[in-house]
Amino acid sequence: MSRHVFPDLSSRQLQAVLALAKYRSFVAAASSLKISQPALTRTIKLIEIELGVPLFSRSTRQVTVTDAGKEFAALAERLLNDLKIGAESVRELAAHPRGQIVVASVVSLAGAVLPGLIADYSRRFPGIELHLREGLHNMVMDEIRNGLADFGIGYVDDVPRSFVTEDLGVETFHLVMRRDHGLARRTRIALPALADVPLVSFPVESRTRHIVDRAAATAGLSFHYVTTTNRLPTLHGLVRNRVGLAVVPRSERPLPDDPDLNSSSLAGHGLSCRVGIMRLRDRELTAAAAQFLDVVRSWWRASRHGPGGRNRRYSSGSVVNSSG
Template sequence: MIRLLQFISDNGDYSDVCINRASMPPVFPDLSSRQLQAVLALAKYRSFVAAASSLKISQPALTRTIKLIEIELGVPLFSRSTRRVTVTDAGQEFAALAERLLNDLRIGAENVREMAAHPRGQITVASVVSLAGAVLPSLIADYSRRFPGIELHLREGLHHMVMDEIRNGMADFGIGYVDDAPRSFVTEGLGVETFHLVMCRDHALARRTRIGLPALAGVPLVSFPAESRTRHIVDRAATAAGLSFHYVTTTNRLPTLHELVRNGVGLAVVPKSERPSPDDPDLTSLPLVGQGLSCRVGIMRLGERELTAAAAQFLNVVRNWWRASRHDSDRKNPRYSSGSVVNNSG
């Protein structure tokens, strides 16, 4: 079937065009927001001159745009006499549709920009206790102030618990000891953790400047559980040196460990970032030195799991803090200075 349509020519006159219904335009016309604006402008001003002026384009350009739109739709939207342009019934219907589409597009774009500026979502981070207590609270506080729409969950525990949280998908990523991470993990080294011996200020060993492993032989010790990474590293170093230590109590909580030392139950070996504050009235700590008494700290995540935008953003916060931390002085942050975790990025 042949259908006769009139279209505006470049000089503003209408010409008759025959369209075969078998070659009618597709269900979803290929129209831009600029073309929709052209329809609205011409429907509003009923003048090619005024409409073109409002769009800041030439009249011939507007004429061509309208002609292309009508060809794409397969119907005339406007008719023109010698005096004025009138809107056809189809044109009125399409102009209303164009206005709705443009409004929806504008609102949608604003919402997307708002989401980018103020993202929403949830992040779960697993961390070994030493870093969870020493580093992450200040980072989380800063991140939450910048992105209040992100709900951040911190799951802290011993090293093997952190790896389990990552492996089973509970955590987006983890921060811990990366030396023995499984092959399914993607790791990123951040630094090297060293260890301190915690004791009461009046203990005989407190007069030294550093402590070697042999000094702990026969001394009652309190520690994290045997499966903890700290305990594993200390025991392995002791075995390599031909030593064995006497553990009297274990706990999986750092505050409890400090209180056990404070009450004279024993001494404790902890990562440097878990040592007591320099202004603690009762406790002090000294570096524990010996072969094998260090471990690499870093970021771990499942290789097959892509990070969400929010998780990737917080991961960058962690990275940036670590890079900056090597420039912090003990005076500025005495507990968590660059000496606590030595950056190995060069």
């Protein structure tokens, strides 16, 4: 396109036009702009060449604004005002961003870590509306694949090539039991110890159940499951009421001060998994979602070294735990 359709003019040049139209004097206008009079003269001349019309009539005694100059001066004022308002809006948006984020999370993260993190984030960025969708690992992947979630947090082992992953930690597994159970005094329990005890678990299709059953099959074992549930509080409740023992990711073990429940590390080949962030390879994150991820990373790096943080439930990596 011709430069006369889109003139190549800067905000400084527009200010020069307004100043000269206001003061009708090159000396006074140059002083208000804090530039020399010859520099202002050159600037006005370049603007008139760019526009192809004279904006001012000069004489030895005075400067007169032409009709074209009056119209352009009014336009320049509107443009500068719009630019000022737009810049202020952008700065306000940067300081107080707005938008919506949808995160799909495995159950344990949604219940154990995310509430505190989201509370901190919401206080810092009250203009961001954050929706959390929690479920089993397969549901998390479906939410991402269908575009319902900006990104997800869960297991990142063996995900499809259409996904981009970011490792955030390695999850191991614990056996949850009542404090008065015969195995409760052991700090580390081998898989064969579970062969003759009733177990409660996440559903068969859950990744936790898949990992545990695969490890059992590798060891030549077969477990006896009596009840399944997709809710962590329910799983703990079943153990609390003596229905059975439960194998859960380390991040889902009961707190140390739980009056009824205890947990011990479960030893066995293949009883670990990588957890992290998942998103579609061909879908860019929104600015708000990318910002939330940065907050997650920073929060985790800080929390894993802080006193008394829940990060002590994780091994290596930088953000999450896992679930069914």
